[in-house]
Amino acid sequence: MVPNSTGQGKRAGYDVIVSGAGPVGLTAALVLGRTGRRILVLESESEPATQWRASTFHPPTLELAEGLGLIDDMLAQGLVAPSYQLRNRAGGLIAEFDFTVLSDATRYPYRLQLEQYKYVQILLGKLSAERTVEVRFAHRVTGHQVADSGSVEVLVSGPEGEYDVSGDHLVAADGARSTVRQSLGIEFEGMTYEHRYLLLGLDAPLEDYFPGIAYVNYISDPVEHLMLLRIPDCWRVMFEVGEGPSDEDVVADEFVEGRLKALLDSHPMPQVLSRQVYRVHQRVAKEFRRGPVTLIGDAAHVNSPLGGMGLNSGIHDAYTLGRALTAAERPGHLDSWAEQRKTVALSEVRRITHRNSRDLSLGEGEAREVRMEELREISRDPQRSREWMLEASMIASARRQGLVPEELIRAGD
Numbered sequence: 001m002v003p004n005s006t007g008q009g010k011r012a013g014y015d016v017i018v019s020g021a022g023p024v025g026l027t028a029a030l031v032l033g034r035t036g037r038r039i040l041v042l043e044s045e046s047e048p049a050t051q052w053r054a055s056t057f058h059p060p061t062l063e064l065a066e067g068l069g070l071i072d073d074m075l076a077q078g079l080v081a082p083s084y085q086l087r088n089r090a091g092g093l094i095a096e097f098d099f100t101v102l103s104d105a106t107r108y109p110y111r112l113q114l115e116q117y118k119y120v121q122i123l124l125g126k127l128s129a130e131r132t133v134e135v136r137f138a139h140r141v142t143g144h145q146v147a148d149s150g151s152v153e154v155l156v157s158g159p160e161g162e163y164d165v166s167g168d169h170l171v172a173a174d175g176a177r178s179t180v181r182q183s184l185g186i187e188f189e190g191m192t193y194e195h196r197y198l199l200l201g202l203d204a205p206l207e208d209y210f211p212g213i214a215y216v217n218y219i220s221d222p223v224e225h226l227m228l229l230r231i232p233d234c235w236r237v238m239f240e241v242g243e244g245p246s247d248e249d250v251v252a253d254e255f256v257e258g259r260l261k262a263l264l265d266s267h268p269m270p271q272v273l274s275r276q277v278y279r280v281h282q283r284v285a286k287e288f289r290r291g292p293v294t295l296i297g298d299a300a301h302v303n304s305p306l307g308g309m310g311l312n313s314g315i316h317d318a319y320t321l322g323r324a325l326t327a328a329e330r331p332g333h334l335d336s337w338a339e340q341r342k343t344v345a346l347s348e349v350r351r352i353t354h355r356n357s358r359d360l361s362l363g364e365g366e367a368r369e370v371r372m373e374e375l376r377e378i379s380r381d382p383q384r385s386r387e388w389m390l391e392a393s394m395i396a397s398a399r400r401q402g403l404v405p406e407e408l409i410r411a412g413d
Helices: 023-033 061-065 070-076 116-127 179-184 253-264 311-328 332-362 365-380 382-392 395-401
Strands: 013-021 040-043 080-081 083-088 092-098 111-113 133-137 140-146 152-158 161-173 190-202 216-220 226-231 234-241 271-283 293-295
Touching: 013 023, 013 152, 023 040, 023 116, 023 133, 023 311, 040 140, 061 070, 061 161, 061 311, 061 395, 070 116, 080 226, 083 365, 092 365, 092 382, 116 365, 140 179, 161 179, 161 311, 179 293, 190 216, 190 332, 216 332, 234 253, 253 271, 253 332, 271 332, 293 332, 311 332, 332 395, 382 395
Parallel strands: 013 040, 013 161, 040 133, 083 216, 161 293
Antiparallel strands: 080 111, 083 092, 140 152, 152 161, 190 234, 190 271, 216 226, 226 234
């Protein structure tokens, strides 16, 4: 059910127009709607996406979810992952990192595994009670221009044809191929990794095949690194794929079955529920704000999925932008927001996720052995392990930003 989608008042003015009804855009709409502002969310798809996409929620994001009244639904539908493992494909466990070392720093000392589409459903349910928020599916933003008054005129294509709508601000949460970012001509700076990933959803008891594995497992290998990730719906397996076969060949039965046979050895072949191949980028927009237009989530930054930080940093963008727009009458406040979020994307999210990718794909040799031993030692040392987990959980970054309200931080932190 689409909340507040009356289709009325198409030319009415709004405080904020949000392009994109994914998890980031809807989070921004909820934060802003709770302040009583008039919010319009426009989504090109005809209904909410149900594909398995991002699925990890880190402690600071769960703290924000508590403040927004989302946490009970998320915990009821998600899986608590109290640790994650770094494993060697040839030799088993290298290191296990335990989130419980953060019990004095957060009420949520774990990763919550929850499919992105379920988080979107939870948000839509909450937004249905927000009288000042309207969400329109099958309405695609095709362009915009800034009026002399400083407001934004947004051109929209919907089932009944094209129309325009005005708002004080336009928030682009329309993904890595953002129409808004491209129309502004803002560069998406960074790089694309040489390898691709094959991501499979499996109906298989991998915990029985690999005794002792956690819900989250990163498999280091000089030839083909992997990720084994449990989500409520299934197990997901991500294989590194080099150059050579086409994307069509990579998702074909022969290629998929070959990878699974090599992974599962003598175990029965599982049912493959989904398959997709994609390239991985580390890119950050040159600008996060231009006038009354701001970029958040994948429209502003994309990164390696190793570490589960993409969705979380996008939600943090949305939450902090909601606060910044609330205080936008202060000169320079939105510029400060844009500068801070770009700094986080570059110096924290990109740095950590790139390090994770590098660690998993180190070639054979002394450098690999030294790094694996270093990670093993970090996991065994209480102080170093805590410092590592404060970064891996995004708590260190969130605290530096003042992201989480003080009342949600445990006494003694």
